[in-house]
Amino acid sequence: MDRARWSRVREAFERAVALEPDRRRAYLDESCGDDAELRTLVERLLEEDSSLDRVGAEFLKSPLHERDTGSYPVWSGELAPHSRVGNYCIERVLAWGGMGTVYVAEQEAPRRKVALKVMRTGTHSATALRRFQYEAECLGRLRHPGIAQILEAGVFEVRSGELDLELPYFAMELVDGAQTISEFGRERSVEERVRLLAAACDAVHYGHQRGLLHRDLKPANLLVDAAGTLKIIDFGVARPLDLDEEPLAPSTTPGQILGTLQYMSPEQLAADADLDTRTDVYSLGVVLFELLTGRLPFDIDGKALPEIVRTLGAAEPRKLRDFDPALPDELQWIVDRAIRRDREERYPSASELRADLLRFVHGEPLAAGPPTAAYRFRVLVRQHRKAVVAAGAVALALLLGIVGLGYGWVQSTRAEARSARRAEQQRLLFEFMRELLAPMDADDENDADTPVAALTRRLSEAAAKLDRAYSDDPELAAELRHAVGGAYASLGLTSQAEAQLRLALVQLGKTRGEDDPETLLTGVRLGRTLLARGRASEAIDALVAPLRAIRAGKITDPPIVAGVLSSQADALESCGRWPESRELRREHAHYYRQHLSKDREGNAIRLETEMVWTLLTHGLYDEAMSSANEFLQREDVRKNDRRRLAILRFQSAALARSGRTEEAYNLIRAAYDEHLKVFGERDIRGLLFLSVMAECLAGLGRGEEAWAMVQRFESRRRRDTVGIRSSSLQITYAYGVAARALGRHAEAHTALADGAQRAKSFTGDLHPIVLAFEFQAALAQRDGGDLEGGRAALRKLREALERCTGAQSSLVRTVDAELSK
Amino acid sequence: MDVACGLRCRSALVHSTPIPALAPVAPFRRPWQPSRLYARMAQPKSATYLVQRLTTGDPAAAQELFTLVYGELKQTAQQLLAGERRGHTLQATALVHEAFLRLCDADVVGYQGRDHFLRTAVTAMRHVLTDHARARRAEKRAGGRERVPLDDVVEEFERRALDLLSLDEALKELSQIDEELGRIVELRYFGGFTIDDTARILEISTPTVERRWRLARSWLHDRLKGK
Structure with a gap:
């Protein structure tokens, strides 16, 4: 029979055999069809x-497989003091367990006290006995400070009625002054308790590595000796008795089962023979819960057995907070992950659980828990408090930059939450960052570097050895490079940032693919960096791929989409492609409105109102006015004082520039008064109102007043550090305009030309702000006496404006009017 | 060459070291002691190396390992049965587990390695039994032969109205049509593994093993009936 034919036979048989006999015929009618041979x-x-x-x-029926029939003979006697078992002399009973009795016994040579566990169930065949021996050998090989050592295993015979029974026994290390882990933990701090459980995980993991499951982890088996060392007893003892087909020893009484049920994993309860290390992880999770709260995760008090099994199998576990509100979230996450019902979702091993427990103790980000950027950020800030205080905004920006990597990351975290490799990469990424920031936290800062300089130096060192250090994982190296590039960008070191981001982009494109969020995000960052370097057209190129991915619906993650749209709008505007830029801004605002949650509504409003500013700087005064009026009608804008006042400010500027200076002045004065009322004298945005006011006064020919106002905010600007470049530009603009109104043309020209240069350096030659400066500068030049120079500048400006706005725009007309003077 | 040499040394060792628990000492049995175990475990283990090669997907290692395990099982099966009280059957599962423990360093090869080992060991087990049955038949014809413990086992098979050799033939045929079914029968019948263990060793689900075991069994029965 050929293989294809056989596989049809096999399939038909397997399907049919799974059905009730009376339904098989119908199935065969259907599946075999005309193939009579197959059917037969x-x-x-x-x-x-x-x-x-x-x-x-x-x-x-294999004679090799059949176990001797009949139930196991059970011995219910107890050994009297001074009885001898092998090499041991019984002293007293230590404990009664499900499977046997534990005695304190004295060994003859070497003379020492041991715990002797004598099983209650006899082995009555040589095969079962051999099995016991085999398992006992495995146990004897466990040598770990956290595991009570099995010293010896053997069998001794007792006579029980008619039967000669062979009872297996273990001699174990006697744990001196033993308390259970929960008794011991009662008086300890949370940290000590967590460390104790971490020690238990370590020992359990050791056993797992040697192919043994404990299967019965519970406080009674987790002892702490007089020296405070944790010792696990009964490791793997559940198995040697050939009980692998019966999870509970036959002699276990219902009460004993109940004591243990709570710690059993769902798969163990289901008597699933295919247990693995994760069953012990579950039990450790339950013990952790008990250790922290003194209670168990499932409420089974007073319930009957079937109901208990149902509860354990289906109910939601209780929360740590239900018993102790002071316990931190992190511990809840750890417990949650350890006692997941689906073992696929648990920690894959005890050592992973241990690692997370220790991370908790050291205050590091956990593998468990919601891996949100915000959470990781909080942890990083907490860890690097000193650096943040020392380097202030820069370190904060840096951290934000790192976490902001973030967007791509968080997305991939969701998609690949189960990928262990991904988790490992994230951990390495954070470790890398921590190393970068660590020296800034050191108490004895020997070198005289400022924190920022130190950080810069460390960054370049890190960047230099990235490829070598992570040569086995180019994907991770690329991500780290992305992070380093982002950090450079946060520090304003744009050329270094560009170099790193370009490399990262190429590497990520190769390893993660062109359409991966991380790759696209790197593209966005590179675009922004290029923009900040005044290379808008290159920025546009860098942003093409991300934009295309958005249009194709391949990226939908709101923060990335928003970042791409706004960066591209800025880039287009800087290159003089103003109408396209306006469209993107509209799309951006619209996108926010559609996709971002309610709590981000402020952002949507900000973007929408900034459209007014865009329209204004593009010379579209009428549109700016009407959309401003429209916004001022809107409920959400009216309630948002900051936005409302900003719109009034834009509106005043629009009025002033379209020649309605008087109206503009009245409006801005009223707006400024209100601003003072709402935000007070000290709010730095007041300067923006004053600068518009100065512009209006200058336009009204009230040069003295304008100048006085400029002096006011100039002195204040020097007192406060205005970090925002664009606002300091706006003040420069107002300063130039006021100086011009006062007839101080040379002063005005210097300031305005400088402003134009500064604006160019982070936008492009054709950005509206640049052109606005150049216009005022040209006028100052002309009025200062350099007629030809001024006119030449104006003509050049007209050409530029025509490219950006078309020949009929109000801006071109304004320039024309000046040229005809 | 190495393998054969290792085997010879080991055999000598096994001969001189009785499995402790099997020497009956009344009323107490002599306990097993870790230290003695360690002395035995300290031997170089080429099986460990072979299992590692097998785990990394080197099929050539399977044949070498088979040779090694075959020798080991044949030795121990005879020995163990010699110490067995009459009427107690051989437990193949324990036997192959023990072979594993003796031949391999469990710490090195891990879970996965153990399963690889078990698969090979069960095939070896099958050959130990069928070879013995064949030899027995030949010698019976020649007449005059000393009885050895494995005879009991073969007789136990035959007592159940099953001719080991025809079964072996049919099983070979089945394996040619469907290798996996052959494996399942081998593990279940010659290895004495439960459905669950078989599923784990073959890395397929328990219900699948259950269904295929039934298919294999039906096919074999049908086949042997026809002869």
């Missing part, structure tokens, strides 16, 4: 199957 064969096999299934059928 399958039917014959099914018949064989039924006959072989009958009781008493011996065919292929």
Whole structure:
């Protein structure tokens, strides 16, 4: 029979055999169709199957497999003091367990006290005995300070009625002054308790590595000796008795089962023979819960057995906070992850659980828990408080930059939450960052570097050895490079940032693919960096791929989409492609409105109102005015004082520039008064109002007043540090305009030309702000006496404006009017 | 060459070291002691190396390992049965587990390695039994032969109205059509593994093993009936 034919036979048989006999015929009618030969064969096999299934059928019942029938003989006696078992002399009973009795006994040579566990269930065949020996050998090989050492295993015979029984026994290290872990933990701090459980995980993991499961982890088996050392007893002892087909020893009483049920994993409760290390992880999780709260995660008090099993199998575990509100979230996450019902979702091993417990103790980000950027950020800030205080805003920006990597990350975290490699990469990433920031936290800062300089130096060192250090994982190296590039950008070191981001982009494109969020985000960052370097057209190129991905619906993650749209709008504007830029800004605002949650509404309003500013700087005064009026009608804008006042400010500027200076002045005065009322004298934005006011006064020919106002905010600007470049530009603008109104043309020209240069350095030659400065500068030049120079500048400006706005725009007309003077 | 040499040394060792628990000492049995175990475990283990190669997907290692395990099982099966009280059957599962423990360094090869080992060991077990049955038949014809403990086992099979050799033939045929079914029968019948253990060793689900075991059994029965 060929393989294809056989696989049809096999499939038909397997399907049919899973059905009730009376439904098989219908199935075969359907599946075999006309193939009579196939059908005959399958039917014959099914018949064989039924006959072989009958009781008493011996065919292929392996004599090698059959266990000796009958139940195990059980010995219910107890050994009297001074009885001898092998090399040991019984002293007294230490404890009664489900499977046997534990005695304190004295060993003859070497003379020492041991715990002797004598099983209650006899082995009555040599095969079972051999099995016991085999398992005992495994146990004897466990040598770990956290595991009570099995010293010896053997069998001794007792006479019970008619029977000679062979009872297996273990001699174990006697744990001196033993308390259970929960007794010991009662008086300890949370940290000590967590460390204790971490020690237990370590020992359990050791056993797992040697192929042994404990299967019965519970406080009674987790002892702490007089020296405070944790010792696990009964490791793997559940198995040697050949009980792998019966999870509970036959002699276990219901009470004893109940004491243990709570700690059993769901798969263990389901008597699933296929247990693995995660069953012990579950039990450790339950012990952790008990250790922290003194209670168990499931409430089974006063319930009957079937109900208990149901509770354990289906109910939501209680929360740590239900018992102790002071316990931190992190511990809840750890417990949650350890006692997940689906073992796939648990920590894959005890050592992973241990690692997270220790991370908790050291205040590091956990593998468990919601891996949000905000959470990781909080932890990083907490860890690097000193650096943040020392380097202030820069370190904060840096941390934000790192976490902001973030967007791509958080997304991939969701998608690949189960990928262990991904988790490992994230951990390495954070470790890298921590190393970077660590020297800034050191108490004895020997070198005289400022924190920022130190940080810069460390960054370049880190960047230099990235490829070598992570040569085995180019993907991770690329991500780290992305992070380093982002950090450079936060520090304003744009050329270094560009170099790193370009490398990262190429590497990420190769390893994670062009459309991966991380790759696209790197593209966005590179775009922004290029923009900040005044290379807008290159920025546009860098942003093409991300934009295309958005249009194709491949990226939908709101923060990335928003970042791409706004960066591209800035880049287009800087290159003079103003209408396209306006469209993108509209789309951006619209996108925010559609996709971002309610708590981000402020952002949507900000973007919408900034459209007024865009329209204004593009010379579209009428549109700016009407959309300003429209916004001022809107409920959400009216309630938002900051936005409302900003719109009034934009509106005043629009009025002033379209020649309605008087109106503009009245409006801005009223707005400024209100600003003072709402935000007070000290709010730095007041300067923006004053600068518009100065512009208006200058336009009204009230040069003295304008100048006085400029002096006011100039002195204040020097007192406060205005970090925002654009606002300091706006003040420069107002300063130039006021100086011009006062007839101080040379002064005005210097300030305005400088402003134009500064604006160019982070936008492009054709950005509205640049052109506005150049316009005022040209006028100052002309009025200062350099007629030809001024006119030449104006003509050049007209050309530029025509490219940006078309020949009929109000801006071009304004320039034309000046040229005709 | 190395393998054969290792085998010879080991055999000598096994001969001189009785499995402790099997020497009956009344009323107390002599306990097993870790230190003695360690002395035995300290031997170089080429099986460990072979299992590692097997785990990393080197099929050539399977044949070498088979040779090694075959020798080991044949030795121990005879020995163990010699110490067994009459009427107690051989437990193949324990036997192959023990072979594993003796031949391999469990710490080195891990879970996965153990399963690889078990698969090979069960095939070896099958050959130990069928080879013995074949030899027995030949010698019976020649007449005059000393009885050895494995005879009991073969007789136990035959007592259940099953001719080991025809079964072996049919099983070979089945394996040619469907290798996996052959494996399942081998593990269940010659290894004495439960459905669950078989599923774990073959890395397939328990219900699948259950269904395929039934298919294999039906097929074999049908086949042997026809002869």
